[in-house]
Amino acid sequence: MSDDIAAQVTEVICEQLDVAPGDVSLEKTFMDDLGADSLAIVELVLALEEKFDVKIPDDEVDQIKTVGDAVNYIKARLGQ
Amino acid sequence: MARRRIAITGIGLISPLGIGLEENWQAVCEGRSGIGPITRFDASAFPTRIAGEVRGFDAERWIPKRQQRQMDTFIQYAVAAADMAYQMAGLADDPPPPERIGVYIGSGMGGLPGIEACYESYKAKGPRHGISPFFVPAVIINLASGQVSIRLGAKGPNFSMVSACSTGAHSIGEAFRVIERGDADVMIAGGAESTITPLGVGGFCSARALSSRNDEPEKASRPFTKSRDGFVMSEGAGVMILEAFERATARGARIIAEIVGYGANSDAFHITMPPKDGEGAQRCMRLALDDAGVPPEAVGYINAHATSTAADVIETRAIRAVFGAHADKGLAVSSTKSMHGHLLGAAGGIETAICALALERGVLPPTINLDDPDPECDLDYVPHTARKAQVEYALNNSFGFGGTNASLLLRRVE
Numbered sequence: 001m002s003d004d005i006a007a008q009v010t011e012v013i014c015e016q017l018d019v020a021p022g023d024v025s026l027e028k029t030f031m032d033d034l035g036a037d038s039l040a041i042v043e044l045v046l047a048l049e050e051k052f053d054v055k056i057p058d059d060e061v062d063q064i065k066t067v068g069d070a071v072n073y074i075k076a077r078l079g080q
Numbered sequence: 081m082a083r084r085r086i087a088i089t090g091i092g093l094i095s096p097l098g099i100g101l102e103e104n105w106q107a108v109c110e111g112r113s114g115i116g117p118i119t120r121f122d123a124s125a126f127p128t129r130i131a132g133e134v135r136g137f138d139a140e141r142w143i144p145k146r147q148q149r150q151m152d153t154f155i156q157y158a159v160a161a162a163d164m165a166y167q168m169a170g171l172a173d174d175p176p177p178p179e180r181i182g183v184y185i186g187s188g189m190g191g192l193p194g195i196e197a198c199y200e201s202y203k204a205k206g207p208r209h210g211i212s213p214f215f216v217p218a219v220i221i222n223l224a225s226g227q228v229s230i231r232l233g234a235k236g237p238n239f240s241m242v243s244a245c246s247t248g249a250h251s252i253g254e255a256f257r258v259i260e261r262g263d264a265d266v267m268i269a270g271g272a273e274s275t276i277t278p279l280g281v282g283g284f285c286s287a288r289a290l291s292s293r294n295d296e297p298e299k300a301s302r303p304f305t306k307s308r309d310g311f312v313m314s315e316g317a318g319v320m321i322l323e324a325f326e327r328a329t330a331r332g333a334r335i336i337a338e339i340v341g342y343g344a345n346s347d348a349f350h351i352t353m354p355p356k357d358g359e360g361a362q363r364c365m366r367l368a369l370d371d372a373g374v375p376p377e378a379v380g381y382i383n384a385h386a387t388s389t390a391a392d393v394i395e396t397r398a399i400r401a402v403f404g405a406h407a408d409k410g411l412a413v414s415s416t417k418s419m420h421g422h423l424l425g426a427a428g429g430i431e432t433a434i435c436a437l438a439l440e441r442g443v444l445p446p447t448i449n450l451d452d453p454d455p456e457c458d459l460d461y462v463p464h465t466a467r468k469a470q471v472e473y474a475l476n477n478s479f480g481f482g483g484t485n486a487s488l489l490l491r492r493v494e
Binding site for chain 1: 212
């Protein structure tokens with residue numbers, strides 16, 4: 001994960017889910033691999049919203065299952 | 081069918097006197113105070129600027145960092161104290177079936193720090209970003225029992241008693257009944273509290289309930305004295321393992337003491353004050369004695385509710401009414417709140433634990449700061465220093481706002 005958005009998303013994930021950066025890679029799922037439950041994912045999404053100043057509608061949250069999903073979603077929203 | 085007996089096989093304590101049973105026991109035996117200036121928030125505008133804060137609590141010993149955000153402080157204390165009690169009882173090595181373990185850990189006010197912080201955050205950031213999805217499970221009272229059950233795999237009865245300052249004692253008493261009637265074999269029971277916040281302190285200040293002896297924090301909690309001017313708010317948790325006696329004996333567990341009687345009733349009188357004769361407290365102590373079939377003369381020690389307020393006289397009168405001549409012949413009464421302050425919903429937890437240890441170790445903890453006894457408070461309060469004494473029965477009293485009362489009678493085990 002060399003690009004800047006991925007690095008920033010990783011930082012938020014590490015902070016919110018209390019995991020080490022080394023454990024975070026694009027294919028990892030939040031629930032099965034990183035130990036998040038549905039409430040933790042809500043909290044993570046809200047933290048991403050604050051970090052990147054975007055609003056992520058609830059029906060789109062369901063599509064964000066992996067770290068890669070989150071990175072791609074943020075990139076798309078930021079027009080990158 | 082013979083009545084089931086109930087043993088205490090584990091104790092976990094967190095208070096201003098320390099973390100763990102031994103730190104707390106040593107402090108009460110040495111007559112040390114845990115009261116100091118408030119550091120949790122800027123209390124400079126408050127008439128009371130002292131409290132009994134827990135120091136050196138390292139939540140990470142018990143709770144991974146990520147999960148700490150999901151628990152307000154009272155729940156963290158409950159989880160840590162429950163784990164200490166569970167380990168002490170040796171249940172990790174010899175657990176009963178999960179369905180036979182229950183949890184009754186209550187709190188007087190629950191997640192007040194979390195409620196205050198979340199309201200601030202809501203005002204600053206609005207509802208979407210200002211209110212965490214963990215807000216509700218972090219602050220509601222029964223999550224103390226809920227979190228403990230999840231961690232220890234306790235699938236039996238699970239909820240939380242709420243009865244203000246008698247919460248801890250009611251929780252233990254009701255847990256005692258659960259085992260007695262056969263609904264579980266092990267109960268993890270007690271109270272947890274952490275409300276040293278602007279609203280927590282401010283609310284009791286407004287009710288004129290707190291000591292404002294700000295210049296002498298260690299002397300502020302002074303039950304039974306002429307110069308007492310209110311209680312000192314404190315925090316922590318007192319949790320114990322109650323276990324069916326035959327089960328504890330069969331597995332060779334160390335039995336700290338036995339619980340033999342429980343009384344619970346109400347004054348039906350006033351929201352914060354008991355009646356002058358302590359009629360409700362009298363009946364409550366008698367209920368506990370009658371429950372055990374033990375005569376008043378058999379009781380050697382009472383850990384009084386005595387909070388360093390006007391009601392200390394009323395409890396004294398109630399004890400005199402119940403114990404008669406025995407109140408002047410061999411009955412020792414102390415208020416350990418003089419040292420650890422008033423843990424509110426956790427008070428009954430730590431104080432019942434102190435009764436159990438007093439029986440096991442043959443030491444009665446003192447009432448410190450008893451420099452100028454109120455003439456109307458004229459019992460043997462074990463002033464200033466602990467006393468060696470082998471007593472057979474000890475009684476714990478806990479009374480709460482709303483006129484609710486709890487008394488627990490404990491017996492020494494050889």
